[in-house]
Amino acid sequence: MKIAVVGGGPAGMYFSLLMKKHDPSHQIRIYEQNAADATYGWGVVFSDVALSFLEKADASFYAKFIANHERCNYMEVVHKGVHVQLKNNHFSRASRIDLLGTLQQECLTHGVEFEFGKRIEDIAGLGGADVIVAADGGNSAIRTQFAQYFRPTIETRRNKFAWYGTHQLFHPVSLIFRQTEHGVFIAHSYQYSKELSTFLIEVAPETWHKAGLDTMTDEESRRYCEQVFAPELGSNGLLSNRSLWFNANVVSNAKWSHGNIILLGDALRSVHFSLGSGTRMAMQDAIALQEAFSRNGSDVQAAFADFEGLRRSSSSNFQEAAAKSLDWYENIEDKMGLDPVAFAYDYMRRTGRVSHDDLRQRDPEFVSSYEALTAA
Incomplete structure (x- = not known):
């Protein structure tokens, strides 16, 4: 089959790799709007359950992927300055750049073609593909082009987020809750390499306004947040990588496919990072879609129906759990006592x-x- 994959993130690349490995005769080209080494964010987190899916699907890729992971078997909740350990919560962390780099190299090794710096706004430019995989993220242009068929729902949640990094190493996944004169600041932090940790900051919109973050520059905002979390950051500051404040969008779709187009990853459904399952769900989608094609061959519609039948229930369950998690964070003021x-x-x-x-x-x-x- 001739397969066009729009979007070079974990979902699109992992699906392409699995398809090519199971049948090298497939012609697969990935169209990615960014440069080959571009990425947003810092680290990604996988639970042991998530890693078990990857090992079962492709043991060779799994071994390369986890080679440089940081691991810890407990997490910490920091409240009122007290560190409460929660044991037997196993997490494996990696750089997002390393994940994308490993996937790119594996795809190239097995004959997947790439076209970087190419944003697809209209599927007419894809040249008669048998299958089009729209894995172009939460703001999917392909989903937008066919919105009347997919019928997406996009809910913008109220809290504000800024995604930083730091050289301060947080060995366990750490959730830090800090009461300030303007309201509660929350940090989601974890070490993902020998030198770096992710440090995602969350605040309610009222706190964001009261603290003046709505009028600060990126640099002023970074310095302000450093002061809020100075006890945890120690002598290390925060590192910015397009670390602008944003609201989280929760994406779902009434239909998952249209004609020869299938949605995948964040274009299909977003899972909020408070559950740490977005990348996991994207890669599980990729596994399920490849397996659906293995069972149904070149019958595209049957493969699409098989994929949706397998994944829709788990997708809905995760989104329900994510909504409850979001509600908890958005009502944190009531729990600070x-x-x-x-x-x-x-x-x-x-x-x-x-x-x-x-x-x-x-x-x-x-x-x-x-x-x-x-x-x-």
């Missing part, structure tokens, strides 16, 4: 997917501390 242990417990239960017994099995010492607190 909690004891640090009770606060961490509330955080772990925020999506409704983790029960008290689940927590007890994962970290009995933490649950015993919480039970002693509530008994007192």
